[in-house]
């Protein structure tokens with residue numbers, strides 16, 4: 001393999017090609033155009049982060065910065081569907097899926113926001129944080145797992161994470177100065193996390209992190225059921241080599257296929273799914289108008305086309321140059 005690679009370089013050098021081979025440049029342009037077309041005006045944030053100005057390396061295992069001022073992140077909690085409540089911040093999402101038997105919480109923000117946004121937010125909405133039976137963490141980055149220990153320690157919530165991401169937490173030396181959540185449930189592909197009539201199906205989508213979890217679940221809008229596809233990891237802040245992009249791309253195709261019936265697309269960053277803007281839009285919704293999160297199956301498919309095509313662009317840029 002190595003010698004084949006070396007031969008390709010020699011041939012390319014012999015032909016006097018500078019920069020990326022013309023064929024690769026064309027492929028990059030084609031993929032970029034496909035990503036832009038798929039994004040339309042629905043997913044400009046995702047397009048910008050993945051295709052225009054992508055991250056190219058993982059973050060380091062360093063202690064968290066001091067918390068930012070409250071007014072930079074705080075936003076009121078909101079009821080978004082009959083059975084789904086937003087308890088996130090201006091930038092990050094945390095969702096409470098409710099049932100008669102208790103709550104499934106999805107993602108837990110940075111630790112500085114968890115107490116007020118999640119615990120305080122649930123109380124403001126008339127919900128009891130002690131009824132959170134499960135906390136599903138899409139992946140073990142600090143902007144999503146910050147409240148896991150709080151929920152585990154104070155409310156006895158069971159914590160669900162992918163195997164690779166439990167390992168990330170356990171290996172981290174500096175990122176959890178206030179303590180780490182203790183290893184609990186290791187998510188399996190296709191696993192259902194169920195509380196009463198609320199159920200979340202886990203889809204393992206490694207790439208963003210080794211154990212990234214995406215999810216499928218059902219919400220109701222005035223009784224009408226809608227299937228949600230929840231994309232658990234998006235940006236390219238992982239080791240940027242072909243092998244990692246191959247894993248990421250395979251996962252995007254896997255969740256896209258699993259999400260064929262989904263008409264709502266959610267992410268854990270408002271930057272990617274415009275959650276906070278859509279929640280604001282709900283105040284202007286008139287009877288009979290569509291729910292702001294009801295994008296339709298075509299748009300959900302286009303979202304995963306954006307992540308797939310942008311990853312292809314980044315992967316093509318890694319291929320040998322002369």
Ligand SMILES: [Zn+2]
Nearest residue numbers: 139141208233
């Ligand atoms: Zn992340």
